[in-house]
Amino acid sequence: MKGRGCWETASVRSFCSSGCLNKFKKDDSGDDDDEATSPSDKSELHHTIKNLSLKLDDLSTCNDLIAKHGAALQRSLNELDSLKIPSESSEKVKVVNERATLFRITSNAMINACRDFLELAESHSRKWQRALQYERERRIHLEETIEQLAKQHNSLERAFRSAPGRSNNPTKSFSEGSFLTPKEEDSEEDEDTEYFDAMEDSTSFITVITEPNEDRKAEGETEAVSVDEWTTTDNVLDSASFGSKAPPTVKRRSRIPNKPNYSLNLWSIMKNCIGRELSKIPMPVNFNEPLSMLQRLTEDLEYHHLLDKAVNCTNSVEQMCLVAAFSMSSYSTTVHRIAKPFNPMLGETFELDRLDDMGLRSLCEQVSHHPPSAAHYVSSKNGWSLWQEITISSKFRGKYLSIMPLGAIHLEFQASGNHYVWRKSTSTVHNIIVGKLWIDQTGDIEIVNHKTKDRCQMKFLPYSYFSKETARKVTGVVSDSQGKAHYVLSGSWDEQMECAKVVHSSPSSPNLDGKQKTVYQTLPAKLLWKKYPLPENAENMYYFSELALTLNEHEEGVAPTDSRLRPDQRLMEKGQWDEANVEKQRLEEKQRLSRRRRLEANARGNSLNADEAEKEAEVYSPLWFEKRLDPLTGETACVYKGGYWEAKERQDWHMCPNIF
Known part of the structure; x- marks a missing residue:
């Protein structure tokens, strides 16, 4: 046994x-x-x-x-x-x-x-x-299906080229719908084109690229230059991603102190919260990066040269391509930036005065604290201006956090009067509870030129482990006021964007669901934008870009409400996190005290009941911006009313509140 x-x-x-x-x-x-x-x-x-x-x-x-x-x-x-x-x-x-x-x-x-x-x-x-x-x-x-479509297009092209009475002028404009080449290359012309399969309710595409014949590469390249209308002498869209930087008159810093190796002890956070009201629980700087939300908003201007390039576009749909690339470029800095920026104090400002090297001036102000909202205005000496009011709305959904920026972004070119409006996509922070944090951008963006009615539909594809698509992929179509597609956009929001000129479009055969797609035949794509490489040692500097490293650099003459003067943020940048946590708690308590004083003043002066007085206390009058009705969106938003740069010139800051 x-x-x-x-x-x-x-x-x-x-x-x-x-x-x-x-x-x-x-x-x-x-x-x-x-x-x-x-x-x-x-x-x-x-x-x-x-x-x-x-x-x-x-x-x-x-x-x-x-x-x-x-x-x-x-x-x-x-x-x-x-x-x-x-x-x-x-x-x-x-x-x-x-x-x-x-x-x-x-x-x-x-x-x-x-x-x-x-x-x-x-x-x-x-x-x-x-x-x-x-x-x-x-x-x-x-x-x-793709193979069948490619064969159908090949036969259509051959039939078109062999049709009687067609023009033999190889320089005829592609915008007129012609796709003509010398006779001896008829049988091989389609080998240098791409096909984008566009879904009706989505701007994602499938690209079919045929390999060109090896013995005609050199000849084909020369021929492409002669027939390609959008490689004109001004080359507005060529090399758009490489902006020339004027040497700055002020030497900017290229590094900040390395991020200290602080372990995040959740118990040390929780034990400080026992018995306290939820609204009074201070979040430690361990979750932050040493920049404020106002400075993060200013980072959208890193690839401003795209807009400087767009000023020279005489064709509005070409200009739309550059505007679309600019709108997408603002997400390239977020791919490694999993830490949250400091939530600005009410009345906090941030200026970026870079006329010398960037050719622009930017001003942000925190105009609301509940919900957090920031107004932003940029003026460029190259002939464009940009303004927005962004309110952050977030939802915690268990495993991930959805961050939804609310509000419209306006961009206007003074010479042409082209006025573009779009909204930001949704950012999602994954693995909130367990695992390594990572960020994804999802949703659709529609950019509208309200002067010409041109549109760009862009789609940010959500990352899927089982998807065969490139990670962080973005696709789009630029069309005119009649709905005719002119350009197809493709790329990834963390790396680059390309555009390809549409020369022909046709409906495909219905799929199994009975839906019919549109096939866009395009010329080879060209690079619109490419991300700058990160600075050396970026992984130890919060993955800041070259511009981000300079944003919190101390400058003389800024307003006393400027984010550079925020003490808790400065202490965190220096690596003194314990001191930064103490200072952050002091500033938040000071802000609560200021709100209580407004509440008491409203209750005494207006004989309001408690609820009405509380609502009045939440109403804050910004210093440099004012509420106006936006005629294009029908929404009320804060717009720059002027006076900041004049006050800086005089160094007269008596009107600024004491928030630090």
């Missing part, structure tokens, strides 16, 4: 220590999505389930043996019970009897649990096999 018990124990350990469970978890995790439907993986999955079944049979055998020997053990104990033995020994036998019964019950429960596990594993694996097979069939069908 002892020998059998050892064998039973060895069988159970063999099951527990086998790699079958680990193999199954690997197959079920979806980590190898690309290979999940291959015959080798299917064979491995069946082999794993077979091994699990064999182990279950071993457990069933163990169960039978345990039941058999357990019953024999119990009979022996009952026989001992019937013998006349001393009462002390009888008690011990009774205890042994109870333990044997518990052992049998536990063993049976273990066997039943293992059987349930195997049944669940089998049903789950079947479900995943069906899902993977379905996705594989869809992918095959999509590839066949």
